[in-house]
Amino acid sequence: METQTLAPAQTTQLPQVQEPRSPGCALDLDWVMSAQANTSAIERRAKTLPGRRSVKKDHQAAWLLKAITMIDLTTLSGDDTWERVRRLCAKGRAPVRAEILEALGMDQISVGAICVYHDMVETAVEALAGSGIPVAAVSTGFPAGLSPLELRLKEIEASVKAGAQEIDIVISRRHVLTGNWQALYDETQAMRAACGEAHMKAILATGELGSLRNVARASLVAMMGGADFIKTSTGKESVNATLPVSLVMIRALRDFHDRTGYRIGYKPAGGISKAKDALTYLALIKEELGTRWLSPDLFRFGASSLLGDIERQLEHHVTGRYSAGYRHGLG
Template sequence: MTMTSHFRPGGMPLDLSLVESVRVNQPAVRRRIDSLNARRSQKKDWQAAWLVKAIQCMDLTTLAGDDTPGRVARLCAKARQPLRRDLMAALGLDALQTGAVCVYHEMIVPAVRGLQGSGIPVAAVSTAFPAGLSSMETKLREIELSVQDGAQEIDIVISRRHVLTQDWAGLYDEMKAYRAACGEAHVKAILATGDLQTLDNVAKASWVCMMAGADFIKTSTGKEGVNATLDVSLVMVRAIRDYQALTGDKVGYKPAGGIATAKMALQYLTLMKEELGNDWLQPDLFRFGASSLLTDIERQLEHHVTGSYSAAHRHAMP
């Protein structure tokens, strides 16, 4: 299932009194995350099943200055078959693919070509990613051109200044404009949580973006000094849970940046299951923003099948 099959949240009018009332109990957040870190992870067949789920929920990503159509084509081939055939057979898998491929605007056309017929959507980062400091006119046009070129998902970056100055109306209007520019494409709102200074700000920004119709809220561009963390993730998924209780809408979640090991992936999947339930263990409501994560998951699955760890270069990314 790709995110494009997901029922789109409708959004709601900006409720400033609700936003201003949001508070995060930081000691409680810390206790919850400490309890998650202290647990033993799943083992054997259970672990393998969860790691396969992580692959299905992965936005396989390349966002480098030296990206080429050839590199993107190889990444798309990896997205279509993320595991070797012998491992697939040993795990009893007939088919497996990632949730999406995420690229810059210039690489959308080769990505669409590389994924043709697979059902895997192309996600494009947009709105002057990663800083988001171009003019609004430029950012909206970038979204429109990316959708025109075939992107089915748009990862936008919010203007952090709106959060840092508590201009919630400004953030709401910006997000509404991005939502409108996306048309039929789904939109993931990147909060760049490492730049937002406080967990209260993270929670309030999450609420405002959901009110404005974001299909997903996402932690990071991967370019900040601090990217996805479990603390921030707990705050954001509980905002999603409370928003659903208020509106009935299900908003997706995407942690991105710094999630490089299978163990970390298992922690995030556990958090999603316990806080939001099984619906959020599907790619239409949960994604990892990942580039190197797949390599470690492949190594762990090969160990599960053969009893031996292989060298990382045997699972090299494009």
């Protein structure tokens, strides 16, 4: 990984605003059914990443700062309150303490987005006013996605009306497990239409799709249906983001770009809580997709505790000492 330098006072960009937004394409079942996944080869490739790609010292600090700008800072708990969301938004505006940034020679940065339930969208929009940070809402019967389609579409429309600029939708896993690709395509298209100008991240819930081949095929269908991003997980499954799943989805992104010319974003979510894991994912993106995808408009981490560990590592880089985790709370 080569060293990358953040521009001062970087402004968060919505997905695809620097790229032509993909309108999707017609469902191509020949393309979908040709997608395969060699599980053993994929797992071997994934195992090489953590040990073979590492960065140290100033280079590591630069990459960790970059990772922060690509975090969808998230709270999706049953006990969420308006005050918790306001604190999260304040942390999103200033994710790293001022004295650490000063020691690193950096101006203020911000996270990629704040991700909340629909009921908290208006609170988050108000708290983020003037920051340039978009609000992402999880909609469509999150996390199971089993409510009637009509209700899921109305939930999307309500979140957009409340001010959400990004919508994280949940696909129906049953369509993948039964091979009903037409139903999955039609559902994704309807959700994209309901999003309007808001950008749509399609959550595949990969831990519940049964096989890596199903992950590859679902990724393609979601992109054909108009997804601006494909996302691994809701964070509520027993298995969330993994490197093998990420490799399959990333190669589907590359295939889609090669065939259509449109770049679609990627969001691993769930279980990414350590700074070293973030660096591994960034290395994977760079090797498989190239530097262009290492930007908030094409890559996001769905995370909460990840930010605290990154800030802790940055403080260690500056001071040479590790501080207690509680010093880096989210609000």
